[in-house]
Amino acid sequence: MDLLFDSVQSAFLLLVACDPELLTIVWVSLKVSGTSTIIASLIGIPCGFLIAHSNFYGKRLVLTCLNTLLALPTVVIGLVVYSFISRRGIFGPLELLYTQKAIIVGQVILIIPLVASLTIAAVSRIDSRYRKTALTLGATHLQMAWVVIKEARYGIGAAVIAAFGRVIAEVGISMMLGGNAKGFTRTMTTAMALEYDKGEFVLAVALGLTLMSIAFGVNMLFHFFQGRTRIDAL
Amino acid sequence: MLYKTLELRKTFKERTVLNLENLTIEKEKIYALIGANGAGKTTLLNILAFLDTPTTGQLHFYERAVQYNNSQLLELRRRVVLVDQYPILFTGPVWKNVEFGLKVRGVSKAERKKRIEKVLRLVGMENFILADAHKLSGGEGKRVALARALAIEPEVLLCDEPTANVDAENQEIILNILKTINRENKTSIILATHYLSQIRQVADHTLMLEHGCLSNKAKENIYRCQRMSRRGETLLCHLNDHVSLSIPYEQQQKIQRNSTVHINPHMVRICQKRVETLHENTLTGYVTRIEQDNSLIRLTIACGITLHLVLKVEEYKELQPMIGEEKAVTIPDEALSISE
Numbered sequence: 001m002d003l004l005f006d007s008v009q010s011a012f013l014l015l016v017a018c019d020p021e022l023l024t025i026v027w028v029s030l031k032v033s034g035t036s037t038i039i040a041s042l043i044g045i046p047c048g049f050l051i052a053h054s055n056f057y058g059k060r061l062v063l064t065c066l067n068t069l070l071a072l073p074t075v076v077i078g079l080v081v082y083s084f085i086s087r088r089g090i091f092g093p094l095e096l097l098y099t100q101k102a103i104i105v106g107q108v109i110l111i112i113p114l115v116a117s118l119t120i121a122a123v124s125r126i127d128s129r130y131r132k133t134a135l136t137l138g139a140t141h142l143q144m145a146w147v148v149i150k151e152a153r154y155g156i157g158a159a160v161i162a163a164f165g166r167v168i169a170e171v172g173i174s175m176m177l178g179g180n181a182k183g184f185t186r187t188m189t190t191a192m193a194l195e196y197d198k199g200e201f202v203l204a205v206a207l208g209l210t211l212m213s214i215a216f217g218v219n220m221l222f223h224f225f226q227g228r229t230r231i232d233a234l
Numbered sequence: 235m236l237y238k239t240l241e242l243r244k245t246f247k248e249r250t251v252l253n254l255e256n257l258t259i260e261k262e263k264i265y266a267l268i269g270a271n272g273a274g275k276t277t278l279l280n281i282l283a284f285l286d287t288p289t290t291g292q293l294h295f296y297e298r299a300v301q302y303n304n305s306q307l308l309e310l311r312r313r314v315v316l317v318d319q320y321p322i323l324f325t326g327p328v329w330k331n332v333e334f335g336l337k338v339r340g341v342s343k344a345e346r347k348k349r350i351e352k353v354l355r356l357v358g359m360e361n362f363i364l365a366d367a368h369k370l371s372g373g374e375g376k377r378v379a380l381a382r383a384l385a386i387e388p389e390v391l392l393c394d395e396p397t398a399n400v401d402a403e404n405q406e407i408i409l410n411i412l413k414t415i416n417r418e419n420k421t422s423i424i425l426a427t428h429y430l431s432q433i434r435q436v437a438d439h440t441l442m443l444e445h446g447c448l449s450n451k452a453k454e455n456i457y458r459c460q461r462m463s464r465r466g467e468t469l470l471c472h473l474n475d476h477v478s479l480s481i482p483y484e485q486q487q488k489i490q491r492n493s494t495v496h497i498n499p500h501m502v503r504i505c506q507k508r509v510e511t512l513h514e515n516t517l518t519g520y521v522t523r524i525e526q527d528n529s530l531i532r533l534t535i536a537c538g539i540t541l542h543l544v545l546k547v548e549e550y551k552e553l554q555p556m557i558g559e560e561k562a563v564t565i566p567d568e569a570l571s572i573s574e
Contacts, residue, residue, distance in 0.1 A: 136311060
Protein backbone atom coordinates (compact mmCIF):
# COMPACT_ATOMS: atom_id res chain seq x y z
CA MET A 1 0.00 0.00 0.00
CA ASP A 2 2.89 2.33 0.90
CA LEU A 3 4.48 1.60 -2.45
CA LEU A 4 1.35 2.71 -4.28
CA PHE A 5 0.90 5.78 -2.09
CA ASP A 6 4.54 6.82 -2.54
CA SER A 7 4.28 6.25 -6.26
CA VAL A 8 1.16 8.39 -6.56
CA GLN A 9 2.81 11.16 -4.51
CA SER A 10 5.97 11.09 -6.63
CA ALA A 11 3.90 10.90 -9.80
CA PHE A 12 2.07 14.09 -8.82
CA LEU A 13 5.40 15.81 -8.25
CA LEU A 14 6.54 14.71 -11.71
CA LEU A 15 3.36 16.01 -13.30
CA VAL A 16 3.51 19.33 -11.45
CA ALA A 17 7.14 19.75 -12.40
CA CYS A 18 6.27 19.10 -16.06
CA ASP A 19 9.00 16.50 -16.41
CA PRO A 20 10.32 16.73 -20.03
CA GLU A 21 10.45 12.94 -20.48
CA LEU A 22 6.88 12.60 -19.29
CA LEU A 23 5.69 15.41 -21.55
CA THR A 24 7.40 13.87 -24.58
CA ILE A 25 5.74 10.51 -23.93
CA VAL A 26 2.33 12.16 -23.52
CA TRP A 27 2.83 14.21 -26.67
CA VAL A 28 3.82 11.16 -28.77
CA SER A 29 0.80 9.26 -27.44
CA LEU A 30 -1.62 12.06 -28.22
CA LYS A 31 -0.11 12.69 -31.65
CA VAL A 32 -0.16 9.04 -32.72
CA SER A 33 -3.60 8.24 -31.25
CA GLY A 34 -5.11 11.51 -32.47
CA THR A 35 -3.83 10.96 -36.02
CA SER A 36 -5.01 7.36 -36.17
CA THR A 37 -8.44 8.38 -34.80
CA ILE A 38 -8.80 11.09 -37.46
CA ILE A 39 -7.78 8.74 -40.29
CA ALA A 40 -10.02 5.93 -39.02
CA SER A 41 -12.93 8.38 -38.68
CA LEU A 42 -12.45 9.64 -42.23
CA ILE A 43 -12.69 6.06 -43.46
CA GLY A 44 -15.01 4.48 -40.89
CA ILE A 45 -17.78 7.13 -40.79
CA PRO A 46 -18.50 7.16 -44.56
CA CYS A 47 -18.21 3.36 -44.68
CA GLY A 48 -20.60 3.01 -41.74
CA PHE A 49 -23.03 5.45 -43.34
CA LEU A 50 -22.95 3.60 -46.66
CA ILE A 51 -23.44 0.21 -45.02
CA ALA A 52 -26.31 1.53 -42.87
CA HIS A 53 -28.05 3.17 -45.83
CA SER A 54 -27.57 0.53 -48.50
CA ASN A 55 -29.30 -2.73 -49.03
CA PHE A 56 -26.95 -5.13 -50.72
CA TYR A 57 -26.46 -8.84 -50.91
CA GLY A 58 -24.27 -9.96 -48.01
CA LYS A 59 -24.96 -6.98 -45.74
CA ARG A 60 -25.54 -9.28 -42.79
CA LEU A 61 -22.19 -10.95 -43.42
CA VAL A 62 -20.44 -7.57 -43.54
CA LEU A 63 -22.05 -6.57 -40.22
CA THR A 64 -21.04 -9.89 -38.64
CA CYS A 65 -17.46 -9.46 -39.89
CA LEU A 66 -17.34 -5.90 -38.51
CA ASN A 67 -18.60 -7.06 -35.14
CA THR A 68 -16.05 -9.87 -35.12
CA LEU A 69 -13.26 -7.43 -35.91
CA LEU A 70 -14.18 -5.46 -32.79
CA ALA A 71 -12.68 -8.30 -30.77
CA LEU A 72 -9.49 -8.43 -32.83
CA PRO A 73 -6.49 -8.57 -30.42
CA THR A 74 -3.91 -5.82 -30.87
CA VAL A 75 -1.06 -8.34 -31.01
CA VAL A 76 -2.70 -10.04 -34.01
CA ILE A 77 -2.83 -6.71 -35.85
CA GLY A 78 0.77 -6.07 -34.73
CA LEU A 79 1.86 -9.40 -36.19
CA VAL A 80 0.00 -8.96 -39.48
CA VAL A 81 1.20 -5.40 -40.05
CA TYR A 82 4.73 -6.45 -38.99
CA SER A 83 4.72 -9.13 -41.70
CA PHE A 84 3.89 -6.47 -44.29
CA ILE A 85 6.28 -3.72 -43.19
CA SER A 86 9.26 -5.71 -41.94
CA ARG A 87 12.32 -5.77 -44.21
CA ARG A 88 11.14 -8.99 -45.84
CA GLY A 89 7.53 -7.74 -46.18
CA ILE A 90 6.05 -6.23 -49.37
CA PHE A 91 6.12 -2.74 -47.83
CA GLY A 92 9.58 -3.28 -46.38
CA PRO A 93 11.25 -0.73 -48.71
CA LEU A 94 9.05 2.00 -47.20
CA GLU A 95 10.97 1.54 -43.92
CA LEU A 96 7.94 2.03 -41.76
CA LEU A 97 8.82 -0.44 -39.02
CA TYR A 98 9.55 1.15 -35.63
CA THR A 99 8.17 4.52 -36.69
CA GLN A 100 5.13 6.46 -35.52
CA LYS A 101 3.61 5.84 -38.97
CA ALA A 102 3.72 2.09 -38.33
CA ILE A 103 1.84 2.55 -35.04
CA ILE A 104 -0.72 4.75 -36.81
CA VAL A 105 -1.27 2.10 -39.54
CA GLY A 106 -1.85 -0.59 -36.93
CA GLN A 107 -4.13 1.58 -34.82
CA VAL A 108 -6.18 2.66 -37.85
CA ILE A 109 -6.77 -1.02 -38.68
CA LEU A 110 -7.74 -1.60 -35.05
CA ILE A 111 -10.39 1.10 -34.83
CA ILE A 112 -11.93 1.30 -38.31
CA PRO A 113 -14.35 -1.56 -37.45
CA LEU A 114 -15.21 0.18 -34.18
CA VAL A 115 -15.94 3.55 -35.83
CA ALA A 116 -17.88 1.90 -38.67
CA SER A 117 -19.96 -0.31 -36.35
CA LEU A 118 -20.90 2.51 -34.01
CA THR A 119 -21.64 4.79 -36.98
CA ILE A 120 -23.95 2.12 -38.42
CA ALA A 121 -25.73 1.92 -35.06
CA ALA A 122 -25.99 5.73 -34.79
CA VAL A 123 -27.21 6.27 -38.38
CA SER A 124 -29.69 3.37 -38.22
CA ARG A 125 -31.38 5.02 -35.25
CA ILE A 126 -32.03 8.23 -37.20
CA ASP A 127 -35.62 8.62 -38.39
CA SER A 128 -35.93 7.73 -42.09
CA ARG A 129 -38.05 10.86 -42.60
CA TYR A 130 -34.89 13.00 -42.41
CA ARG A 131 -33.62 11.31 -45.54
CA LYS A 132 -36.98 11.56 -47.30
CA THR A 133 -37.43 15.23 -46.30
CA ALA A 134 -33.96 16.18 -47.51
CA LEU A 135 -34.57 14.50 -50.87
CA THR A 136 -37.99 16.05 -51.44
CA LEU A 137 -36.55 19.47 -50.64
CA GLY A 138 -34.13 18.97 -53.52
CA ALA A 139 -30.99 17.71 -51.81
CA THR A 140 -28.48 15.61 -53.71
CA HIS A 141 -27.55 12.25 -52.21
CA LEU A 142 -24.41 13.82 -50.71
CA GLN A 143 -26.41 16.66 -49.15
CA MET A 144 -28.92 14.13 -47.81
CA ALA A 145 -26.07 12.11 -46.28
CA TRP A 146 -24.79 15.26 -44.60
CA VAL A 147 -28.22 15.92 -43.09
CA VAL A 148 -28.35 12.38 -41.67
CA ILE A 149 -24.80 12.60 -40.34
CA LYS A 150 -25.61 15.94 -38.69
CA GLU A 151 -28.65 14.42 -37.00
CA ALA A 152 -26.56 11.43 -35.87
CA ARG A 153 -23.67 13.58 -34.74
CA TYR A 154 -23.79 12.58 -31.07
CA GLY A 155 -23.77 8.89 -31.87
CA ILE A 156 -20.94 9.41 -34.34
CA GLY A 157 -19.12 11.61 -31.81
CA ALA A 158 -19.40 8.78 -29.30
CA ALA A 159 -17.92 6.41 -31.91
CA VAL A 160 -14.91 8.70 -32.39
CA ILE A 161 -14.40 9.10 -28.62
CA ALA A 162 -14.62 5.33 -28.13
CA ALA A 163 -12.09 4.82 -30.91
CA PHE A 164 -9.70 7.36 -29.37
CA GLY A 165 -10.08 5.66 -26.00
CA ARG A 166 -9.28 2.30 -27.59
CA VAL A 167 -6.06 3.45 -29.29
CA ILE A 168 -4.67 5.60 -26.52
CA ALA A 169 -4.95 2.66 -24.13
CA GLU A 170 -3.61 -0.09 -26.41
CA VAL A 171 -0.11 -1.44 -25.93
CA GLY A 172 0.34 -4.39 -28.33
CA ILE A 173 0.51 -2.46 -31.60
CA SER A 174 2.63 0.37 -30.18
CA MET A 175 5.12 -2.10 -28.75
CA MET A 176 5.36 -4.42 -31.76
CA LEU A 177 5.34 -1.82 -34.53
CA GLY A 178 6.78 1.19 -32.72
CA GLY A 179 9.49 -0.56 -30.78
CA ASN A 180 9.20 1.74 -27.74
CA ALA A 181 12.08 4.00 -28.90
CA LYS A 182 12.61 6.77 -26.30
CA GLY A 183 11.49 10.19 -27.45
CA PHE A 184 10.31 8.79 -30.73
CA THR A 185 7.83 5.91 -30.51
CA ARG A 186 7.51 5.59 -26.75
CA THR A 187 3.86 6.04 -25.85
CA MET A 188 2.26 6.18 -22.42
CA THR A 189 1.29 2.51 -22.43
CA THR A 190 4.63 1.18 -23.72
CA ALA A 191 6.49 3.41 -21.25
CA MET A 192 4.32 2.09 -18.42
CA ALA A 193 5.09 -1.50 -19.44
CA LEU A 194 8.82 -0.72 -19.59
CA GLU A 195 8.87 1.07 -16.23
CA TYR A 196 7.00 -1.84 -14.69
CA ASP A 197 9.62 -4.26 -16.09
CA LYS A 198 12.32 -2.09 -14.56
CA GLY A 199 10.50 -1.96 -11.23
CA GLU A 200 10.23 1.85 -11.50
CA PHE A 201 6.66 2.49 -10.49
CA VAL A 202 6.79 6.29 -10.18
CA LEU A 203 6.83 7.14 -13.89
CA ALA A 204 4.42 4.25 -14.62
CA VAL A 205 1.89 5.57 -12.11
CA ALA A 206 2.37 9.17 -13.34
CA LEU A 207 1.67 8.01 -16.88
CA GLY A 208 -1.29 5.95 -15.69
CA LEU A 209 -2.75 9.02 -13.98
CA THR A 210 -2.18 11.14 -17.09
CA LEU A 211 -3.78 8.49 -19.29
CA MET A 212 -6.83 8.32 -17.06
CA SER A 213 -7.05 12.12 -16.88
CA ILE A 214 -6.96 12.42 -20.67
CA ALA A 215 -9.64 9.76 -21.09
CA PHE A 216 -11.74 11.39 -18.40
CA GLY A 217 -11.25 14.88 -19.88
CA VAL A 218 -12.24 13.81 -23.40
CA ASN A 219 -15.34 12.04 -22.14
CA MET A 220 -16.32 14.97 -19.94
CA LEU A 221 -15.96 17.33 -22.87
CA PHE A 222 -18.16 15.12 -25.02
CA HIS A 223 -20.81 14.71 -22.34
CA PHE A 224 -20.75 18.43 -21.64
CA PHE A 225 -21.63 19.31 -25.26
CA GLN A 226 -24.09 16.45 -25.57
CA GLY A 227 -25.78 17.32 -22.29
CA ARG A 228 -25.96 21.02 -23.06
CA THR A 229 -27.68 20.38 -26.37
CA ARG A 230 -30.09 17.89 -24.84
CA ILE A 231 -31.03 20.33 -22.09
CA ASP A 232 -31.56 23.01 -24.75
CA ALA A 233 -33.88 20.68 -26.58
CA LEU A 234 -36.12 20.11 -23.57
CA MET B 235 -51.33 17.99 -68.16
CA LEU B 236 -49.31 17.65 -64.97
CA TYR B 237 -49.21 13.91 -64.30
CA LYS B 238 -50.37 10.92 -66.28
CA THR B 239 -50.03 7.30 -65.28
CA LEU B 240 -49.97 4.42 -67.73
CA GLU B 241 -50.67 1.00 -66.21
CA LEU B 242 -48.78 2.12 -63.11
CA ARG B 243 -48.46 -0.55 -60.43
CA LYS B 244 -46.65 -0.73 -57.14
CA THR B 245 -46.27 -4.05 -55.39
CA PHE B 246 -44.71 -4.96 -52.06
CA LYS B 247 -43.84 -8.64 -51.73
CA GLU B 248 -46.39 -9.70 -54.37
CA ARG B 249 -49.13 -7.55 -52.81
CA THR B 250 -50.36 -4.84 -55.16
CA VAL B 251 -50.78 -1.65 -53.18
CA LEU B 252 -51.34 0.65 -56.13
CA ASN B 253 -52.83 -0.06 -59.52
CA LEU B 254 -53.59 3.01 -61.60
CA GLU B 255 -54.32 2.24 -65.20
CA ASN B 256 -54.95 5.73 -66.39
CA LEU B 257 -54.85 8.65 -64.01
CA THR B 258 -54.60 12.18 -65.32
CA ILE B 259 -53.93 15.19 -63.14
CA GLU B 260 -54.22 18.70 -64.51
CA LYS B 261 -51.88 21.49 -63.56
CA GLU B 262 -52.72 24.51 -61.40
CA LYS B 263 -55.60 22.71 -59.70
CA ILE B 264 -56.17 21.39 -56.20
CA TYR B 265 -56.78 17.65 -56.05
CA ALA B 266 -57.96 15.84 -52.95
CA LEU B 267 -56.90 12.27 -52.55
CA ILE B 268 -59.17 10.29 -50.29
CA GLY B 269 -59.38 6.69 -49.23
CA ALA B 270 -59.26 4.45 -46.20
CA ASN B 271 -56.03 3.64 -44.40
CA GLY B 272 -53.96 1.38 -46.63
CA ALA B 273 -55.77 2.50 -49.78
CA GLY B 274 -52.45 3.59 -51.31
CA LYS B 275 -52.59 7.36 -50.79
CA THR B 276 -49.13 7.74 -49.29
CA THR B 277 -47.61 5.35 -51.84
CA LEU B 278 -49.13 7.41 -54.65
CA LEU B 279 -47.86 10.68 -53.14
CA ASN B 280 -44.36 9.20 -52.80
CA ILE B 281 -44.41 8.15 -56.45
CA LEU B 282 -45.72 11.56 -57.55
CA ALA B 283 -42.94 13.18 -55.48
CA PHE B 284 -40.38 10.96 -57.27
CA LEU B 285 -39.32 9.49 -53.93
CA ASP B 286 -40.51 6.02 -54.86
CA THR B 287 -40.54 4.11 -58.12
CA PRO B 288 -43.45 2.18 -59.57
CA THR B 289 -42.93 -1.57 -59.92
CA THR B 290 -44.34 -1.54 -63.46
CA GLY B 291 -45.91 1.03 -65.77
CA GLN B 292 -45.03 4.60 -66.51
CA LEU B 293 -45.46 7.99 -64.96
CA HIS B 294 -45.51 11.06 -67.18
CA PHE B 295 -44.75 14.50 -65.80
CA TYR B 296 -45.61 17.40 -68.12
CA GLU B 297 -46.05 14.91 -71.01
CA ARG B 298 -42.57 13.51 -70.44
CA ALA B 299 -41.99 9.95 -69.27
CA VAL B 300 -40.10 9.83 -65.99
CA GLN B 301 -36.76 8.06 -66.29
CA TYR B 302 -35.64 6.91 -62.88
CA ASN B 303 -32.01 7.94 -63.14
CA ASN B 304 -30.28 10.12 -60.56
CA SER B 305 -29.81 13.24 -62.69
CA GLN B 306 -33.42 13.37 -63.90
CA LEU B 307 -34.78 12.53 -60.47
CA LEU B 308 -32.90 15.42 -58.90
CA GLU B 309 -34.22 17.82 -61.53
CA LEU B 310 -37.80 16.55 -61.03
CA ARG B 311 -37.60 16.55 -57.24
CA ARG B 312 -36.60 20.20 -57.37
CA ARG B 313 -39.96 21.01 -58.98
CA VAL B 314 -42.17 18.95 -56.68
CA VAL B 315 -42.22 18.90 -52.90
CA LEU B 316 -43.96 16.57 -50.47
CA VAL B 317 -45.04 17.59 -46.98
CA ASP B 318 -45.36 14.48 -44.85
CA GLN B 319 -48.27 13.57 -42.60
CA TYR B 320 -45.92 13.81 -39.63
CA PRO B 321 -43.28 16.19 -40.95
CA ILE B 322 -39.91 16.05 -39.30
CA LEU B 323 -37.98 19.24 -38.69
CA PHE B 324 -34.20 19.31 -38.78
CA THR B 325 -32.37 20.05 -35.56
CA GLY B 326 -31.82 23.80 -35.27
CA PRO B 327 -33.81 27.01 -35.50
CA VAL B 328 -36.91 27.47 -37.66
CA TRP B 329 -35.11 29.71 -40.17
CA LYS B 330 -32.46 27.04 -40.83
CA ASN B 331 -35.21 24.55 -41.62
CA VAL B 332 -36.89 26.92 -44.06
CA GLU B 333 -33.53 27.80 -45.58
CA PHE B 334 -32.59 24.16 -46.36
CA GLY B 335 -34.29 23.80 -49.75
CA LEU B 336 -32.97 27.18 -50.87
CA LYS B 337 -29.43 26.45 -49.74
CA VAL B 338 -29.21 23.15 -51.62
CA ARG B 339 -30.36 24.99 -54.74
CA GLY B 340 -27.59 27.57 -54.31
CA VAL B 341 -29.95 30.55 -53.83
CA SER B 342 -28.08 33.70 -52.76
CA LYS B 343 -28.01 34.67 -49.09
CA ALA B 344 -30.01 37.88 -49.60
CA GLU B 345 -32.71 36.05 -51.58
CA ARG B 346 -32.79 33.27 -48.97
CA LYS B 347 -33.39 35.79 -46.20
CA LYS B 348 -36.15 37.48 -48.19
CA ARG B 349 -37.95 34.22 -48.94
CA ILE B 350 -37.64 32.88 -45.38
CA GLU B 351 -39.29 36.01 -44.02
CA LYS B 352 -41.97 35.93 -46.72
CA VAL B 353 -43.06 32.31 -46.22
CA LEU B 354 -42.93 32.49 -42.45
CA ARG B 355 -45.19 35.53 -42.65
CA LEU B 356 -47.49 33.60 -45.00
CA VAL B 357 -47.89 30.73 -42.52
CA GLY B 358 -48.11 33.11 -39.56
CA MET B 359 -44.87 31.92 -37.98
CA GLU B 360 -42.75 35.06 -38.43
CA ASN B 361 -42.36 35.43 -34.66
CA PHE B 362 -40.84 31.95 -34.43
CA ILE B 363 -38.01 32.58 -36.88
CA LEU B 364 -35.33 32.05 -34.21
CA ALA B 365 -37.21 29.39 -32.24
CA ASP B 366 -35.84 25.89 -31.86
CA ALA B 367 -37.72 23.76 -34.39
CA HIS B 368 -37.99 20.82 -31.99
CA LYS B 369 -39.77 22.95 -29.38
CA LEU B 370 -42.75 23.77 -31.62
CA SER B 371 -46.22 22.28 -31.13
CA GLY B 372 -47.68 19.86 -33.70
CA GLY B 373 -49.64 22.56 -35.54
CA GLU B 374 -46.74 25.01 -35.52
CA GLY B 375 -44.42 22.28 -36.77
CA LYS B 376 -46.77 21.55 -39.67
CA ARG B 377 -46.87 25.22 -40.58
CA VAL B 378 -43.07 25.43 -40.52
CA ALA B 379 -42.87 22.28 -42.67
CA LEU B 380 -45.30 23.92 -45.09
CA ALA B 381 -43.22 27.11 -45.08
CA ARG B 382 -40.08 25.04 -45.74
CA ALA B 383 -41.82 23.50 -48.76
CA LEU B 384 -43.24 26.80 -50.01
CA ALA B 385 -39.93 28.64 -49.72
CA ILE B 386 -38.62 26.77 -52.75
CA GLU B 387 -41.68 27.89 -54.76
CA PRO B 388 -42.49 24.43 -56.11
CA GLU B 389 -44.59 23.82 -59.19
CA VAL B 390 -46.37 21.00 -57.38
CA LEU B 391 -47.11 20.74 -53.68
CA LEU B 392 -48.06 17.33 -52.34
CA CYS B 393 -49.47 17.21 -48.81
CA ASP B 394 -50.12 14.02 -46.90
CA GLU B 395 -52.89 14.70 -44.37
CA PRO B 396 -51.94 18.38 -43.89
CA THR B 397 -54.54 18.92 -41.19
CA ALA B 398 -54.31 15.61 -39.32
CA ASN B 399 -53.66 15.97 -35.57
CA VAL B 400 -53.97 19.73 -35.82
CA ASP B 401 -56.45 21.89 -33.87
CA ALA B 402 -59.34 23.60 -35.69
CA GLU B 403 -57.59 26.99 -35.74
CA ASN B 404 -54.43 25.59 -37.34
CA GLN B 405 -56.51 23.51 -39.78
CA GLU B 406 -58.20 26.66 -41.01
CA ILE B 407 -54.85 28.45 -41.34
CA ILE B 408 -53.29 25.58 -43.32
CA LEU B 409 -56.25 25.27 -45.70
CA ASN B 410 -56.26 29.02 -46.32
CA ILE B 411 -52.55 28.92 -47.13
CA LEU B 412 -53.12 26.13 -49.65
CA LYS B 413 -55.92 28.07 -51.32
CA THR B 414 -53.83 31.23 -51.40
CA ILE B 415 -50.75 29.69 -53.00
CA ASN B 416 -52.88 27.87 -55.56
CA ARG B 417 -54.65 31.09 -56.48
CA GLU B 418 -51.68 33.45 -56.40
CA ASN B 419 -48.71 31.25 -57.43
CA LYS B 420 -50.69 28.81 -59.59
CA THR B 421 -49.12 25.98 -57.59
CA SER B 422 -50.68 22.61 -58.36
CA ILE B 423 -51.68 20.92 -55.11
CA ILE B 424 -52.49 17.31 -54.36
CA LEU B 425 -53.53 16.61 -50.79
CA ALA B 426 -54.43 13.38 -49.11
CA THR B 427 -57.05 13.81 -46.44
CA HIS B 428 -59.69 12.05 -44.39
CA TYR B 429 -61.79 15.16 -43.89
CA LEU B 430 -64.49 15.33 -46.54
CA SER B 431 -65.66 18.76 -45.41
CA GLN B 432 -62.19 20.12 -46.14
CA ILE B 433 -62.18 18.59 -49.59
CA ARG B 434 -65.32 20.49 -50.47
CA GLN B 435 -63.75 23.63 -49.08
CA VAL B 436 -60.54 23.55 -51.12
CA ALA B 437 -60.43 20.88 -53.82
CA ASP B 438 -61.27 21.32 -57.49
CA HIS B 439 -61.21 17.56 -58.03
CA THR B 440 -61.42 14.51 -55.82
CA LEU B 441 -59.58 11.27 -56.41
CA MET B 442 -60.81 8.31 -54.48
CA LEU B 443 -58.57 5.33 -53.84
CA GLU B 444 -59.86 1.96 -52.81
CA HIS B 445 -57.43 -0.95 -52.36
CA GLY B 446 -54.92 0.89 -54.53
CA CYS B 447 -57.36 1.51 -57.41
CA LEU B 448 -59.23 4.62 -58.42
CA SER B 449 -62.84 4.44 -57.33
CA ASN B 450 -65.84 6.60 -58.10
CA LYS B 451 -67.54 5.66 -54.88
CA ALA B 452 -67.79 8.40 -52.28
CA LYS B 453 -66.03 7.55 -49.05
CA GLU B 454 -68.94 8.80 -46.99
CA ASN B 455 -71.82 6.50 -46.07
CA ILE B 456 -69.76 3.31 -46.12
CA TYR B 457 -70.71 0.87 -43.40
CA ARG B 458 -69.69 -2.57 -42.27
CA CYS B 459 -72.53 -4.94 -43.16
CA GLN B 460 -73.44 -8.18 -41.39
CA ARG B 461 -76.07 -10.70 -42.51
CA MET B 462 -78.80 -10.97 -39.86
CA SER B 463 -81.90 -12.87 -40.97
CA ARG B 464 -83.93 -13.79 -44.01
CA ARG B 465 -87.71 -13.43 -44.35
CA GLY B 466 -88.89 -14.74 -47.70
CA GLU B 467 -87.04 -12.77 -50.31
CA THR B 468 -85.99 -10.12 -47.83
CA LEU B 469 -82.49 -10.27 -46.36
CA LEU B 470 -81.95 -8.13 -43.31
CA CYS B 471 -78.46 -6.91 -42.51
CA HIS B 472 -76.93 -5.00 -39.64
CA LEU B 473 -74.97 -1.85 -40.45
CA ASN B 474 -72.16 -1.17 -37.99
CA ASP B 475 -74.06 -3.36 -35.47
CA HIS B 476 -76.64 -0.62 -34.96
CA VAL B 477 -79.11 -0.31 -37.80
CA SER B 478 -80.89 -3.02 -39.77
CA LEU B 479 -81.48 -2.60 -43.46
CA SER B 480 -83.18 -4.82 -46.04
CA ILE B 481 -80.94 -5.64 -48.97
CA PRO B 482 -82.44 -5.72 -52.48
CA TYR B 483 -82.69 -9.22 -53.94
CA GLU B 484 -80.24 -8.62 -56.79
CA GLN B 485 -77.47 -7.59 -54.35
CA GLN B 486 -77.96 -10.31 -51.76
CA GLN B 487 -75.43 -12.66 -53.39
CA LYS B 488 -72.67 -10.13 -52.72
CA ILE B 489 -73.08 -10.21 -48.94
CA GLN B 490 -70.03 -11.93 -47.45
CA ARG B 491 -68.52 -11.93 -43.99
CA ASN B 492 -66.58 -8.67 -44.50
CA SER B 493 -68.93 -6.86 -46.86
CA THR B 494 -69.48 -3.14 -46.82
CA VAL B 495 -72.54 -1.28 -47.95
CA HIS B 496 -72.40 2.12 -49.57
CA ILE B 497 -75.39 4.43 -49.46
CA ASN B 498 -75.37 7.04 -52.20
CA PRO B 499 -75.97 10.37 -50.40
CA HIS B 500 -77.59 11.88 -53.50
CA MET B 501 -80.39 9.29 -53.47
CA VAL B 502 -81.37 9.41 -49.81
CA ARG B 503 -84.53 11.43 -49.31
CA ILE B 504 -86.10 13.11 -46.32
CA CYS B 505 -89.71 12.05 -45.74
CA GLN B 506 -91.89 15.11 -46.05
CA LYS B 507 -94.56 13.91 -43.66
CA ARG B 508 -94.13 11.91 -40.52
CA VAL B 509 -94.45 8.28 -41.54
CA GLU B 510 -96.59 6.18 -39.26
CA THR B 511 -95.65 2.73 -40.59
CA LEU B 512 -92.08 3.04 -41.58
CA HIS B 513 -90.77 1.42 -44.71
CA GLU B 514 -88.08 -1.15 -43.90
CA ASN B 515 -85.38 1.15 -45.23
CA THR B 516 -86.63 4.25 -43.55
CA LEU B 517 -84.54 5.47 -40.66
CA THR B 518 -85.30 8.14 -38.10
CA GLY B 519 -82.71 10.36 -36.49
CA TYR B 520 -81.64 13.87 -35.61
CA VAL B 521 -80.07 16.44 -37.92
CA THR B 522 -76.57 17.11 -36.61
CA ARG B 523 -75.01 19.15 -39.40
CA ILE B 524 -76.07 21.30 -42.33
CA GLU B 525 -73.58 22.80 -44.77
CA GLN B 526 -73.53 24.30 -48.21
CA ASP B 527 -71.53 22.55 -50.93
CA ASN B 528 -71.61 24.87 -53.93
CA SER B 529 -75.17 24.56 -55.27
CA LEU B 530 -76.08 21.68 -52.97
CA ILE B 531 -76.88 21.35 -49.28
CA ARG B 532 -75.33 18.54 -47.28
CA LEU B 533 -77.07 17.15 -44.24
CA THR B 534 -75.76 14.79 -41.62
CA ILE B 535 -78.30 12.74 -39.70
CA ALA B 536 -77.52 10.62 -36.65
CA CYS B 537 -79.86 7.67 -37.00
CA GLY B 538 -77.86 4.87 -35.39
CA ILE B 539 -75.32 5.42 -38.14
CA THR B 540 -73.98 8.78 -39.29
CA LEU B 541 -75.82 9.22 -42.56
CA HIS B 542 -74.95 11.94 -45.07
CA LEU B 543 -77.40 13.11 -47.69
CA VAL B 544 -77.39 15.77 -50.34
CA LEU B 545 -80.31 18.04 -51.17
CA LYS B 546 -80.88 20.59 -53.86
CA VAL B 547 -81.29 24.12 -52.55
CA GLU B 548 -84.97 24.13 -53.56
CA GLU B 549 -85.58 20.91 -51.64
CA TYR B 550 -83.82 22.33 -48.63
CA LYS B 551 -85.90 25.50 -48.73
CA GLU B 552 -89.05 23.44 -48.96
CA LEU B 553 -88.19 21.04 -46.13
CA GLN B 554 -86.30 23.55 -43.95
CA PRO B 555 -84.58 20.96 -41.72
CA MET B 556 -83.01 22.35 -38.56
CA ILE B 557 -80.16 21.16 -36.38
CA GLY B 558 -81.51 18.92 -33.63
CA GLU B 559 -84.79 18.29 -35.46
CA GLU B 560 -86.01 14.71 -35.76
CA LYS B 561 -86.30 13.56 -39.37
CA ALA B 562 -87.14 10.33 -41.15
CA VAL B 563 -85.14 9.42 -44.25
CA THR B 564 -85.88 6.89 -46.94
CA ILE B 565 -83.10 4.88 -48.54
CA PRO B 566 -84.26 3.54 -51.91
CA ASP B 567 -82.92 0.17 -53.08
CA GLU B 568 -81.00 1.78 -55.93
CA ALA B 569 -79.04 3.89 -53.39
CA LEU B 570 -77.46 0.74 -51.94
CA SER B 571 -74.38 -0.98 -53.31
CA ILE B 572 -72.56 -3.87 -51.69
CA SER B 573 -68.86 -4.58 -52.00
CA GLU B 574 -66.61 -7.21 -50.43
